[in-house]
Amino acid sequence: MIVSDTGLPGVKVIEPACFQDERGFFMESYNRDQLLGHGIANLFIQDNHSLSVLPGTLRGLHYQLDPSAQTKLVRVVAGSIFDVAVDIRRGSPTFGRWEGFALSASNKKQLLVPRGFAHGFVTLEANTEVCYKVDAGYSQSDDRGIAWNDPEIGIAWPLDPTVLSAKDAKHPLLRDAENHFTYSR
Numbered sequence: 108m109i110v111s112d113t114g115l116p117g118v119k120v121i122e123p124a125c126f127q128d129e130r131g132f133f134m135e136s137y138n139r140d141q142l143l144g145h146g147i148a149n150l151f152i153q154d155n156h157s158l159s160v161l162p163g164t165l166r167g168l169h170y171q172l173d174p175s176a177q178t179k180l181v182r183v184v185a186g187s188i189f190d191v192a193v194d195i196r197r198g199s200p201t202f203g204r205w206e207g208f209a210l211s212a213s214n215k216k217q218l219l220v221p222r223g224f225a226h227g228f229v230t231l232e233a234n235t236e237v238c239y240k241v242d243a244g245y246s247q248s249d250d251r252g253i254a255w256n257d258p259e260i261g262i263a264w265p266l267d268p269t270v271l272s273a274k275d276a277k278h279p280l281l282r283d284a285e286n287h288f289t290y291s292r
């Protein structure tokens with residue numbers, strides 16, 4: 108397993124070891140002890156799985172307020188996505204900064220998105236399936252979002268969304284979003 112830092116401290120790219128043979132491949136898609144070794148000490152309690160039928164489906168930018176804030180471990184099991192994390196911790200040196208990552212069933216890369224970051228993706232292929240672990244359960248009352256096209260964040264999405272939920276079409280800008288996350292070293 109290779110764990111790489113990114114331009115957003117705390118956000119990491121994880122590449123599991125993949126063992127190929129004439130049958131196909133095997134990999135440990137999640138190994139808690141190996142992640143603990145990289146200081147990723149989350150006890151994930153829920154697995155999520157979404158299918159997006161059309162390319163250009165955008166889901167996000169989402170986060171949950173405390174006490175339901177989530178760390179997420181995201182991977183793609185079919186198709187591919189441009190996966191984005193945005194630092195929304197007030198006082199953070201990288202507040203409002205985003206970074207995007209190409210995750211796909213073929214590259215098997217995973218993205219660790221800590222609490223304090225908004226998360227979203229756009230699908231790059233039809234029938235893309237995203238699976239992700241979270242360390243806090245779903246809380247509809249704590250579910251929040253930020254506009255995918257917030258000009259102050261300025262995410263360079265590789266393609267304009269063609270499919271968006273009604274909820275995702277009306278999130279507030281970061282500056283107006285309810286958000287209690289604060290930065291601590």
Ligand SMILES: Cc1cn([C@H]2C[C@H](O)[C@@H](COP(=O)(O)OP(=O)(O)O[C@H]3O[C@H](C)C(=O)[C@H](O)[C@H]3O)O2)c(=O)[nH]c1=O
Binds near residue numbers: 272
């Ligand atoms: C997230 C979630 C949703 N739901 C129910 C609520 C709705 O009835 C339905 C669809 O939910 P939503 O439209 O919020 O799903 P996505 O737009 O894929 O949102 C997710 O995708 C973005 C990229 C994320 O990072 C979030 O984890 C998550 O919000 O599933 C549940 O029952 N449990 C859950 O944990």
